[in-house]
Each structure stands twice: as structure tokens, then as C-alpha cells.
Amino acid sequence: MIATLPVLPPDPVQWAWGLVLFWLALGFSALPLQRSPRALGRLVFPAGALGALGIAGVGMAGMVLPASTAILPIGLPDLPFHLRLDALSAFFMVLLGGAAFGVSVYASGYFRSMAPGPLALLALWYHLFLAGMVTVLLADDAYAFMVAWEVMALSSYFLVTTDHKIPAIRSAGFLYLLIAHVGAVALLLAFGVLHGGHGDYTFDAMRLAQTPPFWASVAFLLALFGFGAKAGLVPMHVWLPEAHPAAPSPVSALMSGVMLKTAIYGLLRVSFDLLDVQVAWWGTLALALGLVTALYGVIFAAVQSDMKRLLAWSSIENIGIIVAAFGLTLIFATDGKGALAALTLTALLYHALNHAFFKGLLFIGTGSVLHATGVRHMGHLGGLMRFMPWTAWLVLIGALAIAGLPPLNGFVSEWLLLQAFLLTPGLTQPYLNMVIPVAAATVALAAALAAYVMVKFFGVVFLGQPRDPALLEAHEAGWPERLGMLWLAAGCVLLGLFPALVIGWLAPVVQLLTGETLVNDASWLLLAPVSSERASYAPLIFFAVVLTVLLLTILWVRRVYHGRVRRSAPWDCGYPEQDARMQDSAEGFGQPIRQIFEVFMKVERETPDPFSRTPRYRGASLDKLWFLLYEPIARVAGWLSDQAARLQHGRIQWYLIYSFATLIVLLVFTR
Amino acid sequence: MQAGILLQLAQTLLAILLAPLLMGWVNQCRAWLQGRSAPPITQPYRTLRKLFHKDAVIAHTASPLFRFAPYMIFACMALAAGIVPTLANDLPFSPAADVIALVGIFALARVFLALAAMDIGTSFGTLGARREMLVSFLAEPALLMVFFTASLISQSTELPVIVDTLAHQEFAIYPSLAFAAVAFWMISVAENARIPVDNPATHLELTMIHEAMILEYSARHLALIEWAVALKLFTYSALGIALFLPWGIAGQGELGMLPLALVAMAGKLLLGGAVLAFLETVSAKVRLFRAPEFLGTAFLLAVLGMLIHFLLEV
Amino acid sequence: MTLTYHLQIVNLLAALLLLISFAMLSQRRIAGLITLFAWQGAALAASTLLVAWSTGQHHLYYSAAITLVLKVIAMPWYFFHIVRKLDVDRDVEPMINIPTTMLIGIVLVIFAFNLALPISELSGTVMRSTLGIALATVLLAFLMMITRRKAIPQVIGFLAMENGLFFAATSTSYGMPLVVELGVALDVMVAVFVLSIFFFQIRETFDSLDLKHMEKLKEK
Structure with a gap:
């Protein structure tokens, strides 16, 4: 493998592959190191963080350099891995590297109390996961892509089930694995359609192929389903609120901040790069799905009482906003409005980058809380700002950013997206013209609800009085953790304060996909994407x-x-005799939202007896889609497998007869 | 440019200084309409002065966020007041924040207020924060939609450009603004904690929203919050005037128009305050559970306004 | 905007008509509903008057006058009279909550406009976009009838529907012939009287104007 790297000067793609190998080596080196857990924490994770920084650097270079390719001598005979690094891959590598650096720095302190054996395994899967994600971004043929995709899915499955002794976590992992594979099958089929029987699975061949509109639509729908399952698009979102809370916090941060974005990357790659035609209704479909996802996600985030589950639902909301931007980009692109497509795509990429930073920050922040208190349920937290001021203030930055408040980064991308919605009167289809204001209203509603969710999250966890006496013992996070959070928080602030620079930096990606760039009408101080008369923000x-x-x-x-x-x-x-139990609980704070949107929920409540000495209230708002969609599917699957089970007799002769019959039938058909 | 910056500073200072006067005027009108003898119009200033002189009493459990929030809220409202054209259209700061950012400023102030309310950990504080966020999650997008309607008409999200289009171009009637105006009135009422959504005059636990959040504040912190509330009312009134009655605001470089603009502004604010007091007097406070319905209606009306723009005016 | 001022005002009145339709959808009290109905009639009369003045169609003046007398003065007065007499002005819960109703209303508006788009492009009169509003008013009135339980709101919904049709006629084809209009006006009046007799009868029988009691009338 080393032999393929030319001596000097190597292309960015080879640097990237080198760093992937570095991560793999790092992961496997963790196994012999399991005797000394301190070395794992002090050596492996910081080295991994350096690798992430390297990936971000390579991505930075890849954004401005022309696309570079490489063919690796691994894989099946005659089916080598093709790699390619263009501006789109490079952008997502910067996103990955930037977020993973902070998370890895954090992880080097976070896992210090873990038993050495599991920790070594975790370090292996962690770095394999990172390597898999980078390879997904680099892959330039369907075969390499699917292999990397599976590495990513499997390693993250093992990461989710780190605490596999808890049954709930095992079942969460199973659900995740199941939906990931249903999605992967759809992707495989999508690539099959794209390749159209040429026998060549490289992306180059797919780019050149002329796909008829019908088959293009089939490929797009399959890709939307497959990538949507990974990204958590409604109704394929059910795994996300189960799997993200189950994983250790740094892993949740990576899964939510980065892994979901690989699905967005795939969506962009397939629909703008691999497919040579785009059909107008794809955009409308994606827009509608995205909006439904955004609203659904944020409503459920508002009624959660487990802090990590709340963040997972909020990830669904953000993915919804990104997919809505994707749909709008498609609408503009198919309508021949290149400049507007460029604006919307910029908003999409910006939001993806922002989400990697603030969601990563929030997830590792909950990790610190979890370490300090051992509690995930918000009903047992409170008042932590006094015991862990570093964590609290840094998480506050992330919470304000995700709530879309100026001058932080979440606001910039939402601002850009709303500007794009305001430009829709230029569209030629009158019907869309009328529907799109309603869509803009939905985005605004989701953003406002996000502020509700974040006030709930921050207020219940960090403010008020401790709801449990044990919290008085809570301790501040260690230095590596603080540094990791500081990095991500700084990212949120800088991305928020210098949007004009970021937009200029995004230009090559936008140019690559839409053929036009967004021209900033003003200096670096002022963001004015269309014209400074029209809109500006400094x-x-x-x-x-x-x-x-x-x-x-x-x-x-x-x-x-x-x-x-x-x-x-x-x-x-x-009022005399105030105590901590008289504050709003997490359920109490979400109650108005639950009452307004009760149609989407199945509410389970246990109210205490009025004369009880130790009253306990329990309430859960469950996702109705689970009962309406997934349980029937599970029942049908169960019934079908019961039917199939009749074939099982335990006598080997019968099985031989089945095989024999199959052989005969196949021979008859392929005569 | 220099004249513009001076004008900008003067206008912002004027807004900050005059905001309590508007509050005093509304209170006076309300007292008259309800047949009470009215407090003097300068009462809000006296209250502020009294509060600033007192010693602040802060709960043991307060975190630094609690003491920081009033300053933050006041700064946000001052910035908001600086962006909205009241006297002149020539505002050098306004490119820094368009209408979407204006909604963002209001949201920032609100989030800090809600967080500060939750900070002490009392039952009323969290209750107020929850109710405030409940009101805002519908009012905020509704306000955004009202702005969008105006932006679609003027092809810009910059307030000076919007005012310029509506006031200084050829006169035209925009039916969509009728919807937007009704929605805007409903939103302003809710956002400024007035009847029928909230009642600024009571501390009744069943109904209070805004007052529940600031129960723990005293002295200078309370003064800053009260001032910010007055400033918010002033900014909303100025916004309503800029969007729906913009005639009289001096245009770019029309310095001679300023005295006239001042008179027009004073007249419109006096009238607006009286109308607000009148509407507050004739309407009854709705139950809290009806507040989402009230605001949902405002939100949908604002969306409808946008729709009407696409249907009738394009 | 290149329309003349009076057309702009007609557009504004059309928008007001729609606004009042939505206000009726979100109104809980019967007295408020009647007031809104009167305002809708007033907007209608004003727009008819304006069209009459701008196009010089004399018979439209009579239509405007009929509208004013019948829908702004007589019928609201009569309804108030009934409400006082039957003592039914209470807060009533609609069948579907109000924001949902309004959301359906918005969908109906979009639908109505798309339906009206090809027709109004054909018609070529300057008032093209008002046809959509007229259609939307009819649909919204229908929606209101569906979501209300009490008898009087149903009748008001029926009359609001007639308002929408009337507006469609004046704005797109400068009104129906006077004879037809007189006939319609008479019909409406008769309908109101007949229905009010029904009100009293329903009230006598069930001691309430809630239409859910009518469900008992089905054959078992």
C-alpha cells in the first residue's frame, strides 16, 4: 500500500488515505496497549485527534486544489478501490476533521475511568469508525463506497453497544443495525440502477451514463430512502432516539455531528454529481419530507425528559432542515435558477457544518454531566451551573447556537435559508410559489421551537436548584474535556462571526454542484449574498x-x-417552604407542547395518589409512528417467519430435498 | 456618513430616553378609560430612579447568569431600537441586522430572560419561563411572516428599504398588509405582555407570564428590565408605524424633514398608545390555554398575508 | 402594480372579504359571528358600489343597495333578535380546534386559487385574481358550516356562501341581471325566515339549538 504513494508531492487524496491508514493502525495498536489504560487515554486518543486535524487540513487543501484520484490495489481481484477527492468530499472532510478533533481531545479525558479491556475495544471501533467515514467520503466507486459504508455502520453498531450488558442498549443497537441495513440495501439497488448494466461500478462511469428520467427517478428515490434511513428522515428516524442515547457521549457526538452528514454527502453526490438529469418533483418531495422531519423532530425534542434523547430528536430536526434546503436547491436547480440554487446550497452546507459543531458540543457536554452525576434523566438534575461552570457556559454557547440566535453560527445558516425562501417569487411554477410561503413558515416555526427546546434543556439541567441531594457532589470536567468543548464552542462562535469568509470558502463546492457561486456583495464584514440593497447581516x-x-x-x-x-x-x-421539587420538571416544561401536538404522540402517564407520602410522577410521550408503522411491519415479518418456520423439521433429508428442488427450479428457469 | 452616524446615535438615544414616556402615556390612557385617576405621565421615570437607588437583593442560589441577564436584555433592546427607523431612514447601523436579525435580537433577549427566570429555581420562575416560551414559539415565526410579507413587497429584508418602498415610492394599496397588520397587532400584544394574553398589572399565579419571570429581580436589575420592557413596547410601536403607517419618516438625506418627522412620530405614537390602551380596556384576558390558539391564529393570518401577496400582487 | 386605484381598492376589499371569512372561522361567539357577517356584507356592498361606479353599470347600484339593506342591516338585526329571544349567545366549542380549522382554510385558499387560475386567465377582465378569493370565500363558508354544531352559525355560513357567489358575479362578469339578483335576494330572505321557524321548532323540541340532537332522528 505504501508503494502506491508517490514520493513527492503527494496528492491530497493520498494524504487522506495515509491518514485513514494511520487511524486504522492506531485502532489496532489499542489492542496490545490494553494493559495500560493510561496510555490509551494519553496516547491513542490524542494521536487520533491529531489525525483528525490532519484530515481537516487535507480537506482545506482539497477545497482549493483540483480533484485528485487514486486507485488502491486492495479489494477483489480486478475490482480495486477507486478514491477521489474533490471539493465536495473535501468540505465534508473538514467538517469531519473539525468536529472529530474536539471530540477526540474530549475522549482522551472522558474514558479514563473505563475498564481497560472494553476501553481498548472501544478505541479500536472508534478509530475504525472515523476511518470508515473518511473512506465513504473518498470512495469513487460503488464497491468501495458500500464497503466503507458497512465499516462505518458496523463499527458504530459496536460503539453503540459498548454497554452491551444492559438489555435496552442491546435492543437499541439491534434496531440501529436493522434500519442501517435496510437503508444499505436500498443504496445497493440505487447504485445498481445508476450503473445501468454497463458492468462498471466506478462513479466515473455513472457520471457518463445517460440515465432515462424514469430510471433516474427510481435511483433518486432509492437513494433518498437509503440515505434518509441513515440520516434519520421521518419515517425512518426511529433508530436515532434509541441509538444515540445508548452510545457513550463522544460517540453520540460523532454519530450525530458527523455520521448523519455522510448521508447528506451521499444525497448530494448521487443527485447532483452521479445523476445527469434532475426532475422537478424530486425537490418538492425532499422539501416536504424535510419540513415534516424538522417539525416532527423538534416537537418530540420538546417533550423528552432524557437529555441525550432530547438532543437526538433535535438532530432529527436539524437533518430535516438540511433536507428541506436540499429540496429547495433541487427546485431552484431544475427551474434554471442557478444563482438561487447556489444560495440554498450554501445554506445547506453551512448548516451541516454548524450542526457538526454545536451538536458535538452539546453531546459531549451531556457526557460531562453524566460523568459528574451519573444521571441522564433531567428530572434528577438541576443547578449544575454552580458546580460545573466551565461545562455550563460552554454548553450555553452551543445551546444558544442551536436555538438559532444571533450572533452565533446557527443563526447564519437559518438566515441564509430564509433568504432563499424569500427569493422564490422568481420561480416559474405558480403552484410552488403558493406552497413555499407555507414552507418558510414551517422552517420559522421549527426554529422557534428549537429555542423552546434549548431553554428547557439548559434551564432544567444547569439552572435552578439541584433536584437530587447527590448533585451537590458533582465535579467539574477535567482539562482534556474542557479543551474539547472549548474547541467546538470556539467553532460555533467563529462560524457565527465571520460568515462572509466562510461563504467565500464554500464557493468551490457550490461551484462544483450548481455551476454558479454565491457572490458576496460586500466586504468581509458584511454578509450580503444577493445584494446589499436586498439583505445584509453583519x-x-x-x-x-x-x-x-x-x-x-x-x-x-x-x-x-x-x-x-x-x-x-x-x-x-x-410562598414559604420552597424546595427543589416545586420547580418545573422536564415533563412539566414540555407539557404545553405535548398538549398542543398530542395527535402525534401516544402519552403514557402515571400520576401519584393524592395522599401519597412520596409522590412520583412518570410521563412519557411516545412516537405514534412506531405503533402505526413499525409494529404492524414487525407483526407481518413475525407472521411470515412463523410461516417459514414450518419448513423446519430437523431432518437433514428434508433440507436436502429443499436444496434439490431449488436447484431443479433454477435449472428449468435458466434453461 | 458622519451625519448619518450622528443621526443614528441621536435616534437610538432618543428611543431609549423616550421609551418610558410612551409607557407612561399608555398607562395614563388606560387609567382614564377605566375611570381611574391617572398617574402622571412621568411615573415610569420616577419608578426607574427609585429602583436604581435601592440595594439589590439577590437569592443565595443565583448564578452569575442571573446578574448578567438584565444587562444583556437591555443591550439587545437598545440595538433593536437602533435598527428600526423612527425619525429618519438613513441608518448606518441597519445593514448590520435586517428584519430576520431583528427577530433574532428579540429572541436572544427573551431566551436570556427565560433562562434567568429558571436560574433561581422557584416554582413561579420556571412557570413564567415555560409560559413565555409557549407564547414566543408561535409569536416569533408569526412576526417573521409579517416581515416576510413586507419584504416580498419591497424585495428586501432591510427595514430602511422597506420603509422607502412603502412611503416614498408611488402610492399603492397592498391587501396583504391588511392581514399582516392584524397579525402584527396580535403579536405585539402577546410579545409585550398585554391583555388579552398577559396582564402587566397583576401578580396572579393563574395568569401571569412576564411578571412571573422577573419576580426575583430587584433594584437596578429590575430597573433595567423594566426599562427594556418599555423600550420593547417603543420598538414594536415604531415597527408597526414603519410597516403600516410609514408616511412622514424622513428619507435618505432629507435632513430638513426631521422636525416634521419628529412631530409626525410623536403624533403617531400618542395615537398608537391610546389605541393600545383602548383595545386593552375593551378586551378580556383569555385563559392561558387559549393563548396558543390566539397566537396560532396570528401565525396563520401572517402566513395568509404572504399568500395573498402571491395571489393578488404579483 | 399597474392597476388603477379603484381596482386596487376592490382588491383590498376582496382581501378584507377573505380576512372576514377567516375571522368567522375563528369566532366562537354567535354575536361576534353576526357582527362579522354584517361587516362582510358591508365590504361586499362597498366593492359592488365601486365596480358599479367604475364600469358605469347602473343595475349594480341597485345590487349594492339591496346588499346593504338586506345583509348589513336587516338580517343581522333579525339574527340579533333571535339570539336575544332564544338566549343562545354562549362560547361554543367548534368540532375541530380553531388553528386546525384555519390550517385547512389555508389549504382551501391555495386550492381555490389554483382552480380559478385557468378560468381567470380565460376571462381576461381586469379583476382576474378576485375570482379565486370569491371561490375561497365560498369554500371557507362551507367549512364553517361543517365545523359548527349550532344551528345559527350554520345559517350564517350558508349566507356567507351566498356572499362569495355574489362577489364572484360582480367582480368577474359585472354582476348578474337585476331580475336574477332580485330573485336570489328574495330566495335568501325566504330561506332565512323558514330557517328561523325551524330554529324555534328545534328549540321547542330539544330545548337546545345543538344540532347533535338531530342525530336521534335517524332510523334505527
């Missing part, structure tokens, strides 16, 4: 003004008046 000025007014006010109040403070017990309208 987060740096925004931030500076708020900061100036803030400081002036503080100064003025101190100067003119005084800064005297007295401490006392909370007033609370004079």
Missing part, C-alpha cells in the same frame, strides 16, 4: 454594538448609582 458589528451597550450600561449603573448587593432567600411571591 454579525461582528452586531456583536460589537451589543457588547458596547452592555459595557456602557454596566459602567453607567456602577458610576452613577452603586453596586451594592444583599443576598437572601428567594422571594417567590412570599
Whole structure:
């Protein structure tokens, strides 16, 4: 393998492959190292973090360099792996590297209390997972893509089931594996359609192939299903709220922040690069699916009481917004509005990058909480800001960013997307013109609900009084953890403050997919994607003004008046005997949303007896789709396998007869 | 440019200084309409002065976020007041934040207020935060849709450009703005904690939203929040005027128009305050469970406004 | 916008008509509903008057007058009278909650406009877009009738439907012949009287105007 790397100067693709090999080597080196868990924490994960930084660097280079390719001498005979690194892959590599760096730094401190044996295995799967994701981005033929895809799925399955002694986690892992494979089958079929019987499974051949519109649509639908299953698009989302909370927090951060994006990458790759035609209704379908997913995700996020499950549902919402942007891009592209497609695609990529950073940050933040308290249920948390100020303030940045508040990064991508919606009067189809305002309203509603969810998440976990006396013992996260969170939080702030630079940096990707770039109409200070008359946003000025007014006010109040403070017990309208149980619980905070959107939920409640001395309330709002869609499917599958089980007799002669009959039938058919 | 920056600063300062006066005027009108003897119009200033002089009392359980939030909220509202054209259209700051960012500023202030309310960990604080977020998750997108209707008409999300299109171009009637105006009124009422969604005058646990959130604040922190509330009312009134009654706002480089603009603005605000007080007096507070319905209606009306724009005006 | 001012005003009135239709959908009280109905009639009369003035069609003046007298003054007064007499002005829960009803309403508006689009392109009059609004008003009134339980809102829904049809006639083809209009007006009046007799009868029989009692009338 080393022999294929030319001496100097190697292409970005070879650097990337080299780093993949480095990660693989790192993963396998963890096995002999399991005698010394300190080495695992202090050596393997930091080295992996450096690898991530390298991947991000290679991606940065790949964004500006022309596409480079490589053929690896591995794989089946006559079926080598083709690799290619163009701007699209490079962008997602930057996303992966940037998020994985923070998470790996964090992980080097996070796993210190784990038993050495499982930790070594975890380090192996962790790095295999990272290597698999990069290979998915690099693959340039269907065979390599599917192999990398499976490596990614399997290694993440083992990561999800790290605590495999708990039955709930085993079943979550099984559900994840099942849906991942149903999706993979759809992808395999999609590639089959794309390849169209030429016998050549390289992406180059697919790019050149002329696919008739009908078959193109079939391929697109299969890809949407397959990638949608991975990304958590409704109704294929059910695995996500099960699997993400089950995994250790750094793994959840990677799965939610990065792995879901590989599905978005695949969607973009197939529909804009591999397929030579796009049909208008694809965009409408994707837009509708995305909007439904966004709304569904955020509604369920608002009624969760497990903090990681809440974040998982919020990931579904963000994927919905990304897929809606994808649909709008397709609509613009098929309508011949290249510049508008470029704007929407920029919003899509920006949001994907943002989500990797803030969701990664929030997930590892919950990891710190979990370490400090051992509790995932928000009903037993509270008041942690006083015991873990670092974690709390850094998580607050992530929460404000994901709620789409200026001047952080989540706002920028939502701003761009809303601008794109406002430009739809240019569309030639009148029907779409009328439907799209409703779509814009849905995006705005989802964004506003996200703020609700984040106030609930942050307020219940970090603010208020501790709901459990044990929380008084909570300790702050260690330095590696803080550094990891700091990196991701800095990403959220910088991506929010310098949008004009980021947009300029995204230009090659947008150029590659839509053929046009987004021209920023103003200086680096001002974001004005269409024209500065039309719309502009300058987060740096925004931030500076708020900061100036803030400081002036503080100064003025101190100067003119005084800064005297007295401490006392909370007033609370004079009600005596306040205690921590009188605060809103997580269920209580979500109650209005549950009441409004009860149609989508199956609510289970246990209310205590009014005279009980130790009243306990339990409430759960379950996903109705699970009962309406998945349970019937499971029942049918169960019935079918019961029928098939009749064939089983235990006598070997019978089995031989089955084989023999099959052989005869096949011979008759292929006569 | 320099004149523009001076004008910008003057306008922002004017908004900050005059906001309590508008509050005083609304309270006065309301008292008259209800047959009570009215407090003087300068009452809000006196209250602020009294509060600033007092010692702040803060709960033992408060975190730094609690003390930081009032300043943050005040700064957000000051920025918002600076963006909305009140006297002149020539605002050098306004490219920094268009209408979408304006909605973002309001949201930022609200999230900080809700978080601060949850910080002490009292039953009323969390209750207020929950209700506030309930009101806002419908009011915020509705406000955005109102702005979108205006943006679609003027092809821009910049407030000065919108005002310029509506006030200084050839006169035209936009039916979509009728829907937007009704929705905007409903949203303003909800966002400024007025009847029928909230009642700023009571501390009744069944109904209060905004007051429940600021129960734990005292002295200078409370003063800043009260001032920010007044500023919010002022900004919303100025927004309503800029979107639906923009005539009289001085255009780009029309410095001579400023005295006239000042008079027009004062007149419109006096009228607007009186109308608000009147509508508050004649309507009854709705039950809290009806508030989502009220706001849902506002949201759908705003969406309908956008739709009407596509149907009748393109 | 190149339309003349009076056409712009007709457009505005059309939008108001639609706005009032939505307000009726979200109104719980019968008294409020009647007031809104009166306002809808007023908007209709104003737009008819404006069309009459701008096109010089004299018979439209009579239509406007009939609308004003009948739908703004007489019928609302009569309905208020019934409501007072039967004492039925209470908050009533609609069958579907109000935001959902309005959401369905928005879908109906989009549907109506798409339906009207080819027709109005054919018709070529300057008032093309108002046909969609008229159609939407009819559909929304129908929706209101479906979602209400009480008898009086149903009758008001029926009359609002007639308003929509009337608006369609004036705005697209400058009104129906006067004879037809007089006939329709008479029909509507007769219908109102007949229905009000029914109100009293229903009330006598069931001691309520809730139409769910009518379910008992089906054959077992």
C-alpha cells in the first residue's frame, strides 16, 4: 500500500488515505496497549485527534486544489478501490476533521475511568469508525463506497453497544443495525440502477451514463430512502432516539455531528454529481419530507425528559432542515435558477457544518454531566451551573447556537435559508410559489421551537436548584474535556462571526454542484449574498454594538448609582417552604407542547395518589409512528417467519430435498 | 456618513430616553378609560430612579447568569431600537441586522430572560419561563411572516428599504398588509405582555407570564428590565408605524424633514398608545390555554398575508 | 402594480372579504359571528358600489343597495333578535380546534386559487385574481358550516356562501341581471325566515339549538 504513494508531492487524496491508514493502525495498536489504560487515554486518543486535524487540513487543501484520484490495489481481484477527492468530499472532510478533533481531545479525558479491556475495544471501533467515514467520503466507486459504508455502520453498531450488558442498549443497537441495513440495501439497488448494466461500478462511469428520467427517478428515490434511513428522515428516524442515547457521549457526538452528514454527502453526490438529469418533483418531495422531519423532530425534542434523547430528536430536526434546503436547491436547480440554487446550497452546507459543531458540543457536554452525576434523566438534575461552570457556559454557547440566535453560527445558516425562501417569487411554477410561503413558515416555526427546546434543556439541567441531594457532589470536567468543548464552542462562535469568509470558502463546492457561486456583495464584514440593497447581516458589528451597550450600561449603573448587593432567600411571591421539587420538571416544561401536538404522540402517564407520602410522577410521550408503522411491519415479518418456520423439521433429508428442488427450479428457469 | 452616524446615535438615544414616556402615556390612557385617576405621565421615570437607588437583593442560589441577564436584555433592546427607523431612514447601523436579525435580537433577549427566570429555581420562575416560551414559539415565526410579507413587497429584508418602498415610492394599496397588520397587532400584544394574553398589572399565579419571570429581580436589575420592557413596547410601536403607517419618516438625506418627522412620530405614537390602551380596556384576558390558539391564529393570518401577496400582487 | 386605484381598492376589499371569512372561522361567539357577517356584507356592498361606479353599470347600484339593506342591516338585526329571544349567545366549542380549522382554510385558499387560475386567465377582465378569493370565500363558508354544531352559525355560513357567489358575479362578469339578483335576494330572505321557524321548532323540541340532537332522528 505504501508503494502506491508517490514520493513527492503527494496528492491530497493520498494524504487522506495515509491518514485513514494511520487511524486504522492506531485502532489496532489499542489492542496490545490494553494493559495500560493510561496510555490509551494519553496516547491513542490524542494521536487520533491529531489525525483528525490532519484530515481537516487535507480537506482545506482539497477545497482549493483540483480533484485528485487514486486507485488502491486492495479489494477483489480486478475490482480495486477507486478514491477521489474533490471539493465536495473535501468540505465534508473538514467538517469531519473539525468536529472529530474536539471530540477526540474530549475522549482522551472522558474514558479514563473505563475498564481497560472494553476501553481498548472501544478505541479500536472508534478509530475504525472515523476511518470508515473518511473512506465513504473518498470512495469513487460503488464497491468501495458500500464497503466503507458497512465499516462505518458496523463499527458504530459496536460503539453503540459498548454497554452491551444492559438489555435496552442491546435492543437499541439491534434496531440501529436493522434500519442501517435496510437503508444499505436500498443504496445497493440505487447504485445498481445508476450503473445501468454497463458492468462498471466506478462513479466515473455513472457520471457518463445517460440515465432515462424514469430510471433516474427510481435511483433518486432509492437513494433518498437509503440515505434518509441513515440520516434519520421521518419515517425512518426511529433508530436515532434509541441509538444515540445508548452510545457513550463522544460517540453520540460523532454519530450525530458527523455520521448523519455522510448521508447528506451521499444525497448530494448521487443527485447532483452521479445523476445527469434532475426532475422537478424530486425537490418538492425532499422539501416536504424535510419540513415534516424538522417539525416532527423538534416537537418530540420538546417533550423528552432524557437529555441525550432530547438532543437526538433535535438532530432529527436539524437533518430535516438540511433536507428541506436540499429540496429547495433541487427546485431552484431544475427551474434554471442557478444563482438561487447556489444560495440554498450554501445554506445547506453551512448548516451541516454548524450542526457538526454545536451538536458535538452539546453531546459531549451531556457526557460531562453524566460523568459528574451519573444521571441522564433531567428530572434528577438541576443547578449544575454552580458546580460545573466551565461545562455550563460552554454548553450555553452551543445551546444558544442551536436555538438559532444571533450572533452565533446557527443563526447564519437559518438566515441564509430564509433568504432563499424569500427569493422564490422568481420561480416559474405558480403552484410552488403558493406552497413555499407555507414552507418558510414551517422552517420559522421549527426554529422557534428549537429555542423552546434549548431553554428547557439548559434551564432544567444547569439552572435552578439541584433536584437530587447527590448533585451537590458533582465535579467539574477535567482539562482534556474542557479543551474539547472549548474547541467546538470556539467553532460555533467563529462560524457565527465571520460568515462572509466562510461563504467565500464554500464557493468551490457550490461551484462544483450548481455551476454558479454565491457572490458576496460586500466586504468581509458584511454578509450580503444577493445584494446589499436586498439583505445584509453583519454579525461582528452586531456583536460589537451589543457588547458596547452592555459595557456602557454596566459602567453607567456602577458610576452613577452603586453596586451594592444583599443576598437572601428567594422571594417567590412570599410562598414559604420552597424546595427543589416545586420547580418545573422536564415533563412539566414540555407539557404545553405535548398538549398542543398530542395527535402525534401516544402519552403514557402515571400520576401519584393524592395522599401519597412520596409522590412520583412518570410521563412519557411516545412516537405514534412506531405503533402505526413499525409494529404492524414487525407483526407481518413475525407472521411470515412463523410461516417459514414450518419448513423446519430437523431432518437433514428434508433440507436436502429443499436444496434439490431449488436447484431443479433454477435449472428449468435458466434453461 | 458622519451625519448619518450622528443621526443614528441621536435616534437610538432618543428611543431609549423616550421609551418610558410612551409607557407612561399608555398607562395614563388606560387609567382614564377605566375611570381611574391617572398617574402622571412621568411615573415610569420616577419608578426607574427609585429602583436604581435601592440595594439589590439577590437569592443565595443565583448564578452569575442571573446578574448578567438584565444587562444583556437591555443591550439587545437598545440595538433593536437602533435598527428600526423612527425619525429618519438613513441608518448606518441597519445593514448590520435586517428584519430576520431583528427577530433574532428579540429572541436572544427573551431566551436570556427565560433562562434567568429558571436560574433561581422557584416554582413561579420556571412557570413564567415555560409560559413565555409557549407564547414566543408561535409569536416569533408569526412576526417573521409579517416581515416576510413586507419584504416580498419591497424585495428586501432591510427595514430602511422597506420603509422607502412603502412611503416614498408611488402610492399603492397592498391587501396583504391588511392581514399582516392584524397579525402584527396580535403579536405585539402577546410579545409585550398585554391583555388579552398577559396582564402587566397583576401578580396572579393563574395568569401571569412576564411578571412571573422577573419576580426575583430587584433594584437596578429590575430597573433595567423594566426599562427594556418599555423600550420593547417603543420598538414594536415604531415597527408597526414603519410597516403600516410609514408616511412622514424622513428619507435618505432629507435632513430638513426631521422636525416634521419628529412631530409626525410623536403624533403617531400618542395615537398608537391610546389605541393600545383602548383595545386593552375593551378586551378580556383569555385563559392561558387559549393563548396558543390566539397566537396560532396570528401565525396563520401572517402566513395568509404572504399568500395573498402571491395571489393578488404579483 | 399597474392597476388603477379603484381596482386596487376592490382588491383590498376582496382581501378584507377573505380576512372576514377567516375571522368567522375563528369566532366562537354567535354575536361576534353576526357582527362579522354584517361587516362582510358591508365590504361586499362597498366593492359592488365601486365596480358599479367604475364600469358605469347602473343595475349594480341597485345590487349594492339591496346588499346593504338586506345583509348589513336587516338580517343581522333579525339574527340579533333571535339570539336575544332564544338566549343562545354562549362560547361554543367548534368540532375541530380553531388553528386546525384555519390550517385547512389555508389549504382551501391555495386550492381555490389554483382552480380559478385557468378560468381567470380565460376571462381576461381586469379583476382576474378576485375570482379565486370569491371561490375561497365560498369554500371557507362551507367549512364553517361543517365545523359548527349550532344551528345559527350554520345559517350564517350558508349566507356567507351566498356572499362569495355574489362577489364572484360582480367582480368577474359585472354582476348578474337585476331580475336574477332580485330573485336570489328574495330566495335568501325566504330561506332565512323558514330557517328561523325551524330554529324555534328545534328549540321547542330539544330545548337546545345543538344540532347533535338531530342525530336521534335517524332510523334505527
